[in-house]
Amino acid sequence: MEVHVKSTDVAAILAMYRRLLADSHDEARIADFMVFCWQTLDQGYVATTDLRGDLFDTSAGQLRELLQSVEKTCRPWSAPAFWKRYIEWADYAAMFSIEDQREFARHDPGYIEPAFSVFSFTGGQQMRAEAMTVLAGCAASSTMRASYVRSVVESRLRVEAFAARSR
Known part of the structure; x- marks a missing residue:
């Protein structure tokens, strides 16, 4: 099942991804969730959607959890592993x-x-x-x-x- 993101309702989308991941450990879905959280933290997205501070904090916390869990829960060459490296390169200037x-x-x-x-x-x-x-x-x-x-x-x-x- 593909998760379609057209809404700016970040709280509902965060809850939806959590439900979906509770039901299955789908690496593509994990990567989708990582990128969703990462992109909701983008200053342009925050400004465009007038994202509330609590939702920003929730997205940041969720992204941190996802990034930390990749090495324990996902295959080393999987989509989540790639996106972990990519996000760390983009946001923290980590080598990639x-x-x-x-x-x-x-x-x-x-x-x-x-x-x-x-x-x-x-x-x-x-x-x-x-x-x-x-x-x-x-x-x-x-x-x-x-x-x-x-x-x-x-x-x-x-x-x-x-x-x-x-x-």
């Missing part, structure tokens, strides 16, 4: 080399989502085909994770299109 990102995409042939970050980090030079496959998959999803991945890939493509027009 392109090679490490590539390894996530190579380790499990069924999980190529990390290609979006390799594609972005390399200026569109590496893992392009895989990133386009990921982008196509995101088009069918309305999760905040899919929206984030889609925005990163599409931003890179817009930069390329602009550069091509400027030549």
Whole structure:
């Protein structure tokens, strides 16, 4: 079951993810929940939704719990493990080399989502085909994770299109 995030009702969405995770340990759902919590903490999201302080604190606490639990509860090359590293890189400047990102995409042939970050980090030079496959998959999803991945890939493509027009 895919969790669709269209509402700005953060409290209801947090409760929904908690219920879903209580019923099953689905790594894709855990990754969705991590990215949802992470993105609700983004200053732009907070301002746009006028997110209450208590919900901000709840999202922050939930994200902290999810990040801390990944190594104990998830496979080492899983989506939650990738997103833990990615979020720590984005928010805390933790090292997350392109090679490490590539390894996530190579380790499990069924999980190529990390290609979006390799594609972005390399200026569109590496893992392009895989990133386009990921982008196509995101088009069918309305999760905040899919929206984030889609925005990163599409931003890179817009930069390329602009550069091509400027030549």
